[in-house]
Amino acid sequence: MVTIPKASEHADDIGAPNLIVVKDRTLLKRVLSKSVLGLISLFMLIPILIVLLSWTQPMADIWPHMGEYVLPQVLKNTAILLAMVTVISGSVGTSLAWVTSMYRFPGQRFFSWALMLPLAIPAYVFAFVTVGMVDFSGPLQTSLRELGVTTAIPSVRNVWGAGFILSLAFYPYVYLLARQAFLSQGHRAIEAGQMLGLSRSRVFFRLALPQALPWIIGGLLLASMETLADFGAVSVFNVDTFTTAIYKAWFGFFSLTTAAQLAALLIGVVFIVVIFEQYWQARRGSITAQSSNKRLTSNAAAKWGMTLLCSLVFLLAFLVPFLQLLYWTAMNYRQDFDARYIDFVTNSLLIASMTTVLIAFLAIIIAWIKRQYADKSTKLMTTLANLGYVVPGTVLAVGVFIPIAWLDNQLIAFGITTKQVLSGSVIVMLLALSTRFMTVSFQPIDRQLQRLTVNQEAAAELLSSSPFQRWRQVVLPVLSPGVLTALLMGFVEVMKEMPITLMTRRQGWDTLAVRVFEMTSEGMWARAALPSLLIVLVGLIPVWILLRQSEKHS
Amino acid sequence: MSLQALNDSVAVSQPIKTTLSVAMFSMMLGLVGCNQSQTPEQTAEGEASTTEAATANSDQSVTIYSSRNEQLIKPLLDRYTEETGVEIELVTDKTGPLMARLQAEGDNTPADMLLTVDAGNLWQAGEQGLLQPIASETLNANVPAKYRDPAGNWTGLSLRARTIFYDPNKVDAEELSTYADLADPKWKGKLCLRTSKKVYNQSLVASMIEHLGAERTEEVIRGWVDNLATDVFSDDTSMLEAIAAGQCEVGIANSYYYGRILDENPDFPVEIFWANQDTTGTHVNISGAGVVAAADNPDGALKLMEWLSSDEAQGIYASSDKEYPVKQGVDESEMLRSWGSFKQDDINVQKFGSLQTQAIQMMDKAGYK
Numbered sequence: 028m029v030t031i032p033k034a035s036e037h038a039d040d041i042g043a044p045n046l047i048v049v050k051d052r053t054l055l056k057r058v059l060s061k062s063v064l065g066l067i068s069l070f071m072l073i074p075i076l077i078v079l080l081s082w083t084q085p086m087a088d089i090w091p092h093m094g095e096y097v098l099p100q101v102l103k104n105t106a107i108l109l110a111m112v113t114v115i116s117g118s119v120g121t122s123l124a125w126v127t128s129m130y131r132f133p134g135q136r137f138f139s140w141a142l143m144l145p146l147a148i149p150a151y152v153f154a155f156v157t158v159g160m161v162d163f164s165g166p167l168q169t170s171l172r173e174l175g176v177t178t179a180i181p182s183v184r185n186v187w188g189a190g191f192i193l194s195l196a197f198y199p200y201v202y203l204l205a206r207q208a209f210l211s212q213g214h215r216a217i218e219a220g221q222m223l224g225l226s227r228s229r230v231f232f233r234l235a236l237p238q239a240l241p242w243i244i245g246g247l248l249l250a251s252m253e254t255l256a257d258f259g260a261v262s263v264f265n266v267d268t269f270t271t272a273i274y275k276a277w278f279g280f281f282s283l284t285t286a287a288q289l290a291a292l293l294i295g296v297v298f299i300v301v302i303f304e305q306y307w308q309a310r311r312g313s314i315t316a317q318s319s320n321k322r323l324t325s326n327a328a329a330k331w332g333m334t335l336l337c338s339l340v341f342l343l344a345f346l347v348p349f350l351q352l353l354y355w356t357a358m359n360y361r362q363d364f365d366a367r368y369i370d371f372v373t374n375s376l377l378i379a380s381m382t383t384v385l386i387a388f389l390a391i392i393i394a395w396i397k398r399q400y401a402d403k404s405t406k407l408m409t410t411l412a413n414l415g416y417v418v419p420g421t422v423l424a425v426g427v428f429i430p431i432a433w434l435d436n437q438l439i440a441f442g443i444t445t446k447q448v449l450s451g452s453v454i455v456m457l458l459a460l461s462t463r464f465m466t467v468s469f470q471p472i473d474r475q476l477q478r479l480t481v482n483q484e485a486a487a488e489l490l491s492s493s494p495f496q497r498w499r500q501v502v503l504p505v506l507s508p509g510v511l512t513a514l515l516m517g518f519v520e521v522m523k524e525m526p527i528t529l530m531t532r533r534q535g536w537d538t539l540a541v542r543v544f545e546m547t548s549e550g551m552w553a554r555a556a557l558p559s560l561l562i563v564l565v566g567l568i569p570v571w572i573l574l575r576q577s578e579k580h581s
Numbered sequence: 582m583s584l585q586a587l588n589d590s591v592a593v594s595q596p597i598k599t600t601l602s603v604a605m606f607s608m609m610l611g612l613v614g615c616n617q618s619q620t621p622e623q624t625a626e627g628e629a630s631t632t633e634a635a636t637a638n639s640d641q642s643v644t645i646y647s648s649r650n651e652q653l654i655k656p657l658l659d660r661y662t663e664e665t666g667v668e669i670e671l672v673t674d675k676t677g678p679l680m681a682r683l684q685a686e687g688d689n690t691p692a693d694m695l696l697t698v699d700a701g702n703l704w705q706a707g708e709q710g711l712l713q714p715i716a717s718e719t720l721n722a723n724v725p726a727k728y729r730d731p732a733g734n735w736t737g738l739s740l741r742a743r744t745i746f747y748d749p750n751k752v753d754a755e756e757l758s759t760y761a762d763l764a765d766p767k768w769k770g771k772l773c774l775r776t777s778k779k780v781y782n783q784s785l786v787a788s789m790i791e792h793l794g795a796e797r798t799e800e801v802i803r804g805w806v807d808n809l810a811t812d813v814f815s816d817d818t819s820m821l822e823a824i825a826a827g828q829c830e831v832g833i834a835n836s837y838y839y840g841r842i843l844d845e846n847p848d849f850p851v852e853i854f855w856a857n858q859d860t861t862g863t864h865v866n867i868s869g870a871g872v873v874a875a876a877d878n879p880d881g882a883l884k885l886m887e888w889l890s891s892d893e894a895q896g897i898y899a900s901s902d903k904e905y906p907v908k909q910g911v912d913e914s915e916m917l918r919s920w921g922s923f924k925q926d927d928i929n930v931q932k933f934g935s936l937q938t939q940a941i942q943m944m945d946k947a948g949y950k
Contacts, residue, residue: 089938096945163811164819164826184812265776265815265950275778278677279941281705363652425681432685439689447691529674530682534644545650545673549902550816550838 057400064396064405067389068412071462074426075294075414081287089280093272093289101272104186105255108268111190112197112254117247119194119340120201121239125231127337128209129323132330138337139206140570145344146199146516147566149523149543151259152559153196155552156348158184158263189264195344196260197253201246203516204471207508208242209235211478217323227323241308241477245470248304249516252417252466255293269293270419283425290422297417301410308477349563355556363557367537372561375522375538378453379565382460383468383517387510389461390468394476395502413466420463420526427459428530451533459531464520468513475509515569522562539565642668643881646683647696648676649868654696657897661888667881676702683711688875694882698868699780700737701787704934707734712871715883723890723908727929728867737867737930738889739898740905742836742923743785744863745854746821751830759857760785760864761793763831764804772808773820773829777944780937781817781835785864786944787936788928792861795943802947813950818842824851835866840903840916855923862924866933867907 126132127139145153161167161183168180182188212235220230236243258270269289277286325333397409415423431450438444449455479502487501525540532541539558546555647654651673658669674682676697683690683706695706706712707730714733721729728737745757756767763772775782789798810829814820817834821842824832833856842849855863870889872882888894895906905917 089942092942092945096942158815159819162819162823163828164822169826182812184814262778263815265778265813267778267950271778274677275941278675278780279778279783280938281708283677283681421675421678424678425685428678428682429685432682432687436687436689447686447689450686526678530678534670534672541673545652548648548650548673548675549653550818551650 060396060399061405061408064393064408064412067393068408070458071412071415071465073430074423074459074462075411075418077426077429078287078294078418078422079291081284082291084284084288086288087276087280087282087285089276089282089285093276093285097267097272097275101267101269104266105269107186108190108193108254108261108266109251111187112194112250113247115191115194116198116201116250117243120198120246120250121205121236121243123198123337123340124202124205124209125235126333128206129235130325130330130333131322132325132333134334134337138334138341140573141341141345142202142337143199143515143570143573144341144349144563144567145196146203146519147522147563147570148196148345148348149259149559149562150193150196150253150257151263151547152352152543152555153344153348154189154192154260154263156351157192158188159552160347160351184264186264186266189261189266192264193254193257193260195340197250198340198344200249200253200516201243203512204242204246204249204474205239207471207475207512208239211475211508212238221323227325230323242471242474244304244308245474248301249416249467249470252297255297255417256419258419258421273419273422277422286422287426290418294414294417298410298414301413302406305406305410349560352556352560352563355553356560359554360557363554368557368561371537371539371542371558372565374536375540375562375565378456378460378528378538379518379521381453381457382464382521383514385457386461386465386468386517387472387513389465390472390513391506391510393469394473397473398476398479409469413469415463416466418463420524423463424459424526424530427462427527431455431459431531450531451536453533453536456528456531459527460521460524463524463527464517467516467520471509471512471516472506473509475506475512479505511573515573518569519566522566641666641878641881642670643693643878643885644670644672644691645694645696645882645885646672646674646679646692646873648674648679648698648702649696653902656901657889657894660894660897661885665884665888667885669885680706680709680711683873683875684709686875690873690875691877692873693876693878694870694885695735695873696738696868696870698741698866699784699933700867700869700930701780701784701934701937703730703735703867703869703871704931704937706871707732708934711874713874713876713879715872715886717883717887719887720890723887723895725907725909727927728865728869728907730871730931731929735869735871736886736890737869737907738886739868739895739902740907740925741781741866741868742855742863742905742925743781743833743866744836744923745831745856746824746834746839746851747831747854748824748827748829748850749852750850751827754852754854757831757854757856759860760789760833761797761801763833764801764808766804766808768808768831770808770810771830772805773810773823773832774805774813774949775817775820775832775834776813776815777941777949779816781866782833783937783940783944784866784930784933785833786940787933788864788926790936790940790943791928791932795939799943799947802944802949806947806949821849821851825849836905836920837903843916844903853920855921857926858924861928862926865905865925865930867930868904 123138123142127135127142159165163182171180217230217234220234225233256270257268258274261268261271273286273289273293276282276289393409393412397405418426428450435444435447435449438448439446483501483505487497491497491500523540525544528538528540529544532538539562542558543555543562546552546558645658651671655671658671661667662669670691672679672692679695679697683692683695686692695712697703697706712734715736716733720736724736728740730736745760745763747754747757777783786798786802789801793801811823814823817838818841820832821834821839823829836853839851839853857863870886872879872886876882889898890908892908892911895908895911898904898906903914903916905913
């Protein structure tokens with residue numbers, strides 16, 4: 028729908044349409060599709076290239092120090108965090124998705140959407156609230172001491188505490204994608220499995236889980252990239268990670284070059300992982316989507332067990348931090364709440380919805396081209412377009428800002444403009460944010476496209492009259508759950524985003540996240556509660572839309 | 582298999598239609614919104630090119646890149662605009678990104694003034710050539726020399742004392758003396774510290790390197806680490822709360838964090854102690870400002886800085902965040918007076934910048950996280 032009209036436009040540009048015979052046409056289409064992909068990924072790559080270019084600079088004097096005293100510890104911590112997030116958010120996300128999409132139990136309808144909510148709570152806010160509550164001076168331990176309990180409770184301000192909180196903060200990525208997989212997977216296989224007498228756990232491990240694995244891995248990729256790029260939450264726990272080392276080089280040793288060099292190493296490692304994942308994915312077959320409303324049955328004890336599991340996660344990952352935010356807001360809102368908040372909310376809404384739509388649109392193009400031409404160069408370009416998410420936010424913001432400032436300076440130098448016009452324009456902000464969040468849209472859309480089998484496509488080709496009709500009637504319906512997930516996750520991510528928004532916004536064009544920054548930058552956490560709470564509440568809008576859509580679905 | 586059947590076998594197309602229309606609608610809203618929000622500026626530009634008065638006005642305006650948060654600084658800037666008619670544009674971000682921004686914008690930067698905390702940051706901005714030397718009799722008169730850059734690139738505008746806090750139920754003020762003394766084994770298991778990644782601790786250690794020498798300072802840091810009651814804290818406020826809760830007995834923090842807690846809870850059971858009074862004086866850092874090297878309106882920036890150092894501004898600036906005025910003789914708030922006066926360290930604050938790298942490396946080696 029998108030690539031094809033483009034292709035015909037470009038065909039005229041090339042100037043020799045009369046020479047094209049049918050066979051060449053496919054070749055032409057291929058070249059054009061790849062150029063479109065190339066352009067998109069080149070664009071997404073600009074800030075990353077700025078970061079990678081740091082390696083053209085000599086290594087600063089502090090490298091030996093970093094190597095000896097900083098990196099060994101941070102690599103160990105980063106590995107522990109990644110392992111914990113993979114295991115905990117992977118298992119929590121998958122099992123929650125499985126029970127809410129496959130069983131009926133008390134509260135199932137509520138939990139199926141409520142379990143998405145933790146996505147809207149910024150991880151550093153979650154971390155701060157948790158540490159504030161369970162640390163020695165927090166209300167929990169204080170009241171225990173008042174009750175006379177004197178047993179030493181271990182501190183949470185360490186790598187284990189951080190890993191646990193990050194897992195709870197990031198499980199929704201896995202949950203959303205796994206749910207998408209379970210809801211659209213072939214129920215017949217599962218029914219057949221049951222008829223053949225496979226136990227429920229075998230149905231899950233032998234049939235459902237392998238089928239849903241690409242989705243789960245997609246969610247885990249997002250969760251681990253988010254873990255790698257996180258700075259706020261680990262700082263609250265005072266855990267030194269690779270990202271902490273990047274900021275130490277920059278803010279402590281005043282070497283932005285070293286910081287960028289470290290970030291480039293991080294990008295390199297993730298690049299290899301993602302390429303590897305793509306090959307693995309390509310070797311798997313695709314599975315037909317067959318949505319069905321049938322649910323598995325279970326006994327009463329198991330049902331209440333599911334309710335308990337869902338309640339526990341919902342309580343820890345959403346309700347507790349949410350109530351704390353609510354409490355702080357109630358205590359402090361008078362100091363800040365005024366008419367400007369209308370602007371903060373509308374600005375946040377605008378930039379989040381625009382960015383979300385743009386990246387979803389681009390993600391569909393990329394995923395579609397990747398599906399059509401699954402060769403090495405396509406995979407490479409697709410991977411490159413998806414790397415922005417792993418770069419620590421502030422570093423990427425600088426990578427985004429440098430080319431913008433350069434372009435502005437060129438415009439001024441050539442007398443086209445007299446002052447900065449690009450930096451501070453909403454359009455540039457939109458493009459800058461899309462370089463960061465591309466992959467958040469791409470993962471769910473790309474996975475969902477695998478539901479479209481070659482047979483379906485071939486049948487559609489035979490039966491439909493135009494490519495447009497084929498897209499509308501066959502491809503888009505299959506894609507729709509993926510697109511919805513992409514819109515939801517993208518929207519919430521942009522709402523929470525701080526560094527790029529801070530650097531590219533126009534003076535006075537503030538969002539809720541900017542407001543959070545203003546309060547937290549000098550340690551006023553309780554006063555940051557109001558904008559944080561509004562981020563959560565506005566983040567509920569897409570959750571609500573998604574819920575309504577999935578209900579219409581069933 | 583008909584198309585319809587195929588359609589049924591996959592999913593319903595309705596959701597995607599609705600979603601797309603919602604998406605398109607929000608996109609349209611967005612574009613309309615942008616146009617609207619850009620309109621005032623466009624008209625302003627248009628007027629500026631036609632009327633000279635407007636041009637003169639825009640020349641006068643001062644653009645500040647600030648890492649000090651908006652709600653703290655805005656009331657003061659509004660006051661300045663009221664008094665002088667000079668419009669002020671405020672751009673906030675963290676110091677690192679602001680400096681990267683000045684670097685990237687080069688000669689065309691809209692910024693006239695950089696406003697930030699910590700002498701190390703200001704020193705670094707000077708080192709990178711982002712600031713220009715200033716010569717101002719007013720600033721020289723209002724700001725003691727030790728709180729100004731010897732090269733004239735920046736000046737302090739408020740003072741932030743970093744000192745010792747203790748639990749009066751367990752510690753007698755007589756037992757306290759210097760920062761270095763907190764490394765004494767008598768404090769084993771009783772000391773709480775904030776992370777070494779915070780620039781305030783880096784500056785404190787830098788000042789100790791200057792006074793005690795590298796070798797002795799490293800010993801002190803190792804002693805601190807041995808004395809820790811628990812993992813280091815991510816911020817001063819939670820460190821102070823840990824003293825109040827009895828997790829530890831002494832700690833080091835900036836005084837305004839303590840002041841903020843007292844505002845909310847006047848009975849907060851922690852006391853302040855002025856460190857190093859018999860020796861070098863309490864460690865004092867600054868928040869300050871400099872004129873951007875490529876400023877369009879350096880005079881405007883300088884005038885604003887001079888105003889910020891005046892009695893009137895100092896009274897508000899310093900007390901609104903429980904900091905100390907940089908100008909001597911300005912009335913402190915009642916709370917600050919209740920903490921008593923103290924001897925300030927005489928070291929020039931630019932040392933915090935030049936010794937910062939050494940200080941961080943030392944803390945890394947000593948295992949101070």
